[in-house]
Amino acid sequence: MTDKIQVKDVTDDAVKTVDLYQEREKIYVRRIKGFYRNLRVYGGAALFALYFGTLWLDWNGRQAVLFDLPARQFHILGITFWPQDFMLLSWALIICAFALFLVTVLAGRVWCGYTCPQSAWTWIFMFIEEKTEGKRNARIKLDDQPMTLEKFARKAAKHLLWLAVALATALTFVGYFVPIKTLLPQLVTFQVGGWAIFWIAFFTLATYGNAGWLREQVCIYMCPYARFQAVMFDQDTLIVSYDEARGEPRGARKRGIEPSEVGLGDCIDCELCVQVCPTGIDIRDGLQYECIGCAACIDACDSVMDKMGYEPGLIRYTTENSLEGKPSRILRPRLIGYGLALAVMIGLFSWVIATRVPLDLSIERGRGELHRITSEGLVENSYQISLMNMSERDHRYRLSVDGLDDLELIAPPMVEVEAGGVAEFPVRLLINPNELQLPNNEIHFTAEAVEDPSQRVSAESRFFGPARF
Amino acid sequence: MSSFWSFYIIGITTIFLVGIVALIHFTRRMPDSEGVGETTGHQFDGIEEFNNPMPKWWLNLFWATIIFAVGYLIAMPVGNWKGLLNWSSSGQLTNDQIEHERRYGEIYQRLASVPVEDLKDNPQAMRVGQRLFEDNCALCHGQAATGGYGFPNLTDNDWLYGGAGDTIKTTVLGGRNGQMPAWGDALGAAGVRAVAEYVMQLSGQDDVNASLARQGQTLFNASCVACHGQDGTGNHALGAPNLTDNTWLYRIPGESLRDSVQYTVEHGRSGRMPAWADVLGEERVHIVAGYIYSLSQL
Numbered sequence: 001m002t003d004k005i006q007v008k009d010v011t012d013d014a015v016k017t018v019d020l021y022q023e024r025e026k027i028y029v030r031r032i033k034g035f036y037r038n039l040r041v042y043g044g045a046a047l048f049a050l051y052f053g054t055l056w057l058d059w060n061g062r063q064a065v066l067f068d069l070p071a072r073q074f075h076i077l078g079i080t081f082w083p084q085d086f087m088l089l090s091w092a093l094i095i096c097a098f099a100l101f102l103v104t105v106l107a108g109r110v111w112c113g114y115t116c117p118q119s120a121w122t123w124i125f126m127f128i129e130e131k132t133e134g135k136r137n138a139r140i141k142l143d144d145q146p147m148t149l150e151k152f153a154r155k156a157a158k159h160l161l162w163l164a165v166a167l168a169t170a171l172t173f174v175g176y177f178v179p180i181k182t183l184l185p186q187l188v189t190f191q192v193g194g195w196a197i198f199w200i201a202f203f204t205l206a207t208y209g210n211a212g213w214l215r216e217q218v219c220i221y222m223c224p225y226a227r228f229q230a231v232m233f234d235q236d237t238l239i240v241s242y243d244e245a246r247g248e249p250r251g252a253r254k255r256g257i258e259p260s261e262v263g264l265g266d267c268i269d270c271e272l273c274v275q276v277c278p279t280g281i282d283i284r285d286g287l288q289y290e291c292i293g294c295a296a297c298i299d300a301c302d303s304v305m306d307k308m309g310y311e312p313g314l315i316r317y318t319t320e321n322s323l324e325g326k327p328s329r330i331l332r333p334r335l336i337g338y339g340l341a342l343a344v345m346i347g348l349f350s351w352v353i354a355t356r357v358p359l360d361l362s363i364e365r366g367r368g369e370l371h372r373i374t375s376e377g378l379v380e381n382s383y384q385i386s387l388m389n390m391s392e393r394d395h396r397y398r399l400s401v402d403g404l405d406d407l408e409l410i411a412p413p414m415v416e417v418e419a420g421g422v423a424e425f426p427v428r429l430l431i432n433p434n435e436l437q438l439p440n441n442e443i444h445f446t447a448e449a450v451e452d453p454s455q456r457v458s459a460e461s462r463f464f465g466p467a468r469f
Numbered sequence: 470m471s472s473f474w475s476f477y478i479i480g481i482t483t484i485f486l487v488g489i490v491a492l493i494h495f496t497r498r499m500p501d502s503e504g505v506g507e508t509t510g511h512q513f514d515g516i517e518e519f520n521n522p523m524p525k526w527w528l529n530l531f532w533a534t535i536i537f538a539v540g541y542l543i544a545m546p547v548g549n550w551k552g553l554l555n556w557s558s559s560g561q562l563t564n565d566q567i568e569h570e571r572r573y574g575e576i577y578q579r580l581a582s583v584p585v586e587d588l589k590d591n592p593q594a595m596r597v598g599q600r601l602f603e604d605n606c607a608l609c610h611g612q613a614a615t616g617g618y619g620f621p622n623l624t625d626n627d628w629l630y631g632g633a634g635d636t637i638k639t640t641v642l643g644g645r646n647g648q649m650p651a652w653g654d655a656l657g658a659a660g661v662r663a664v665a666e667y668v669m670q671l672s673g674q675d676d677v678n679a680s681l682a683r684q685g686q687t688l689f690n691a692s693c694v695a696c697h698g699q700d701g702t703g704n705h706a707l708g709a710p711n712l713t714d715n716t717w718l719y720r721i722p723g724e725s726l727r728d729s730v731q732y733t734v735e736h737g738r739s740g741r742m743p744a745w746a747d748v749l750g751e752e753r754v755h756i757v758a759g760y761i762y763s764l765s766q767l
Contacts, residue, residue, distance in 0.1 A: 020497055022522040214526070221524055366612045375625065375715035382613030410767060416592075425599065426613035428624070 024217060026143070027280040029126055030136040030272070034299025040113070044120050052168070055175045060392060063179050073420065079353065080420075082390050084360055088352065095345050102338040104229050106330070107238040107317070112226070113294030118218050121169070121211035122278065125162055132158040136275060162212045163204065170203030216279040220290055230289065235320045236328050240293055242267075242284040242315045243323065250284075255308055266314050270304055273297035273315060283315060357454075359397070360388035361447045363461040366426065370464040378408075378430045379465045386424045387447055389417040396450045399427065403443030404463060407431050414450065429463060436465040475548030482547060489535060493528070577752035580759075585634025588759025589766060598760025601753055605745065606761075614764050619719060619740060626765040627716045631705040638758035642751065644744035647708045651737035656688060658735075664688050665731040671701040671712045674726065 057064035059077055066075045074081040074089075081088060100111055112119055133139045133154050142151055175183055178196055186192040210218060219226050233239070247267035253259065259266055267284070274282045276297055279290040283297045295317065302312040321328040366382030374380050389395050397415045401407055411427035429443075441463045449455035511518040546552040580594050588594040603612060609620045616622035626632060629647065630640055653661060667685030670677045689701075696709040703711035710718060719738055720729045745754055 018498065018522070020522055021525045021528045023525050217524060217526065221527070366615070367607075368611050368617055372615055372617075375627075375717075377715075380615065382611065382615050384612055412767075428613055428615065 025280070027216065027278070028136045028140050028275070029278050029296075030275040030300075031126070031130055032272070032276045032296055032300045032303070034303060036295035036299050040123065040294070043114055044123065047115060047120060052172055055172055055180050063181070065176060066179060067177050069177055071420070079356075080358070080390060080392065082360070082388070084388070084390075088349070091345065091349055095342065095349060098338060098342045098345065100225070101232055102335065102342055104232040105234070105237060105335050105338060107293070108233065108240070109226075109229060109291065109293035110238075112219060112223075112292035116292075118210060118223070119278070119292065119294065121165075121207060122215050124165060125211040125215075126278075128161045128165070129158055132161065159212075162208055166204045166207035166211070167200070169207045170200045173203050174199050216290065219279060219292055226289065232334075234332070234334060235326075236330070236332055238317045238319055239287055240283060240291060240295055240298060240315065241287060241318055241320075241323060242273075243313070243318075244284075245323075247284070247314050259310075266305070266308075266310050268304065268308065272300040272304055276300045357457050358389070358391035359395075359447060359449065359455050359457050360386075360390060361445065361457045361459045362386045362388075363445055363459045365461060371466065373433075373466070374430065377433070379433050379436060380428055380430050381463050382426055382428045383445075383461060384424065384426050385411070385445065386422060387415060387417055388422045389419060391455070392419055394418045395452070395455065397423075397447045398450055400446050400448070401429060401443055402446070404431060404435060404441055406435050407443070407463070431463070431465075433465060439465050439467045441465070470549055472549065475550070478548040479550065482542060486535065486538060493531065577756070581752050581755055583759075585638050585755060585758045586762055588634075588756060589763035591759075594756050594759055595763060598756045598763075601749065601757045602760050605749065606757065614761065616718075618721060619738075621718060622716070623761050624764045624767065625716065627711070627714060628705065628765075629703075629708045629710055629718075632762070632765055634758060634762045636705075637761050638755060640742060641749075641754045641758055641761075642744065642746045645708060645740075645742040647738070647740035647742075649733060649738040651735065652692065653735035655692065656734070660688050661731055661735045664693070664734050665727060668701070668712050668730050668734070669727060672715055673713070 054065050055063070059075075062075060064075070064077055068075065072083050103111060129139065133142050142154065145151060171180075171183070171187075174196060177199075183192065183196065186196075214222075247265040249263070249265055250267035250269040251262075251264045252268055252270075253262055253264055273284070274280075274297075276299070277283065278294060278296065279292060281288050281290045283291065298315050298317070301315040305312050305314055319328040362385075364384040364386070366384060370381070372380045385399065387397055387399075389397075395417060397417060398413070399409065399411050399415065401409050408430040409427060410430065412425065415423050415425065417423045442460060443463045444458050444460055446456065446458045508517040509520045544552055544554045545556060551557075576593070576597070580588065580591065580597075583591065583594070588598070602610075602614070606614070610616050610623055611620070614623040621629060628636075630636055630645060652664070656664060663681050663685035665685070666678055666681040667683075667689050670679075670682040670685075689697075690699075693701075696707050697703055697712055698709070701712040703709045710716075717726065717729065718740070719733055720726060745757075749757065
């Protein structure tokens with residue numbers, strides 16, 4: 001009983017506290033030239049051309065790609081998607097997701113580094129930053145010095161240019177939902193609706209905030225893909241890595257010295273790879289979840305190795321297995337599985353799109369009694385027919401029914417439905433009870449365009465009669 | 470709302486908001502961990518959760534939502550407080566109704582001048598009429614207007630009150646009260662059976678007991694012709710059904726027709742079609758009548 005219980009001083013003075021929330025540390029990204037940067041610049045240019053250019057293409061007298069929300073129609077080139085086609089949209093998104101998984105298994109986060117809009121716009125904004133505030137060191141200096149007229153002018157120019165790019169982005173984005181060729185003239189003459197203004201402002205600010213201020217914070221804290229992509233990595237996934245065996249021990253040295261003579265590895269500890277990293281990490285600490293696979297550090301390191309006269313590839317795209325000296329396979333069950341799933345889905349999707357009939361027939365059995373006996377003693381069932389013309393022109397449709405002999409259809413002889421319209425109408429079927437073998441029979445309604453027999457769809461329904469005992 | 474509940478709601482909302490602010494304030498600081506790498510002690514399958522600080526903008530988003538909440542509570546109604554924007558759900562409904570009338574009123578007005586029987590040639594009127602029918606009439610008369618037990622079939626061109634367009638419109642506007650008196654006491658059980666047998670004969674059934682029907686005819690001529698007419702073909706002015714056809718308003722499927730008719734004669738029937746003038750207004754009733762008329766013309 002002489003042992004004392006350990007005590008801990010918890011008075012306010014003794015315990016140092018820290019804020020639970022952390023300021024973002026601004027990352028000053030150095031620009032670098034190199035092979036992977038060129039890949040990004042040209043690839044990005046193509047993607048930007050796609051994003052800003054698609055908007056101005058026309059098709060059949062309307063915008064080629066238009067997501068018409070009020071009319072609930074998505075026009076993509078020659079095809080119009082309706083709410084009924086939501087499954088197709090889902091599958092299209094699932095296909096995109098699987099393509100992303102496949103790429104991730106193969107090459108890690110290259111989507112993030114090269115094609116993700118968040119990254120692409122961030123690189124654009126960084127380019128503007130460089131042009132207005134100068135190179136990395138100049139920017140750091142500029143931020144440290146007190147406000148001068150020059151500093152203000154540079155900062156103002158930067159933010160104005162950022163806002164201009166953001167506005168162009170937002171206008172383009174809204175243009176996919178409101179036809180751009182009516183939107184722009186309306187904007188110039190101040191005749192635009194409140195919601196359009198709101199969304200343009202919203203996307204402008206979102207673009208400006210994301211690419212200007214948040215940048216890597218989106219990748220680190222917000223992006224769901226960043227959260228779950230780690231589970232797709234395996235030992236054979238291409239990752240940007242520093243070859244520790246070759247680089248360590250790092251240290252400065254004169255040019256032209258054989259590293260082994262001074263007991264050093266190939267890394268000269270110039271910190272360039274850290275300075276070019278858009279997420280501000282040191283790749284030499286190994287694979288980190290912040291890494292977006294953009295290969296800026298590879299470009300930086302290769303240029304240094306070149307200057308030093310060493311082999312390139314101290315930092316390179318490689319796999320964990322190769323780093324450990326094991327054989328690395330590209331084709332592995334995980335990749336083959338994703339590839340097969342993707343191929344099957346793309347095939348089926350293309351087939352469904354190619355054979356799609358732009359006509360929708362849905363049958364709803366009349367509510368209430370399952371069948372009636374008319375005053376003539378015939379058995380009658382009623383149905384609610386809904387015909388949807390999903391094509392680009394008006395059509396007349398003829399309705400027919402089969403499945404039972406001598407079934408009489410009481411319906412309009414011809415139903416006209418304008419392009420993008422729906423016709424709903426009740427129809428009745430009559431039959432002599434002697435023709436009915438069963439109390440419950442399968443029947444098929446068929447709708448066919450009068451002008452175009454290829455537009456023909458069938459839908460199953462049931463015909464009920466009196467029960468037989 | 471009584472002022473107690475009003476204060477109750479406003480009080481709870483305020484306490485909740487203040488509580489959130491207090492929560493942020495008192496959890497802002499934590500003991501300094503020994504640099505990075507400290508975990509929260511949570512472990513899942515050997516994966517540990519680090520206790521790293523959260524980004525500041527995250528907290529600022531939280532502040533933004535709190536400020537939004539305060540603004541929202543001032544702008545929108547809470548308790549008895551009406552809100553600066555003066556929004557209310559009933560006001561919203563009224564506005565929507567006014568907007569609706571503004572948009573569709575002129576369509577109804579334009580169609581109001583078209584005679585009921587000509588509406589069937591107007592696709593727009595037919596679409597509107599069908600919608601109105603499905604929303605208001607289909608519940609009793611069925612989606613295809615084929616009626617049911619006690620509810621007339623509107624597609625067979627067999628009318629209790631007459632099938633002219635304006636007559637249909639009158640029916641829908643003011644409703645109808647179809648009364649068949651109970652004759653059980655007056656006729657007695659044997660009389661009911663005889664009259665029912667005669668009615669069967671009138672409608673052309675083939676298993677009729679002729680002598681019983683002859684007895685029934687005498688009774689029929691004494692009691693029933695006032696409404697159903699000398700020949701049993703009914704009377705549109707009274708809504709008395711035609712007994713010579715094979716349309717039966719009160720025939721239960723599966724029950725023999727004779728039993729149904731006997732029941733009707735003995736106990737009477739009371740059918741009520743509600744008036745729609747106050748529900749739909751005349752302009753809409755006009756279009757519904759046009760739609761119903763078109764069904765009988767198919």
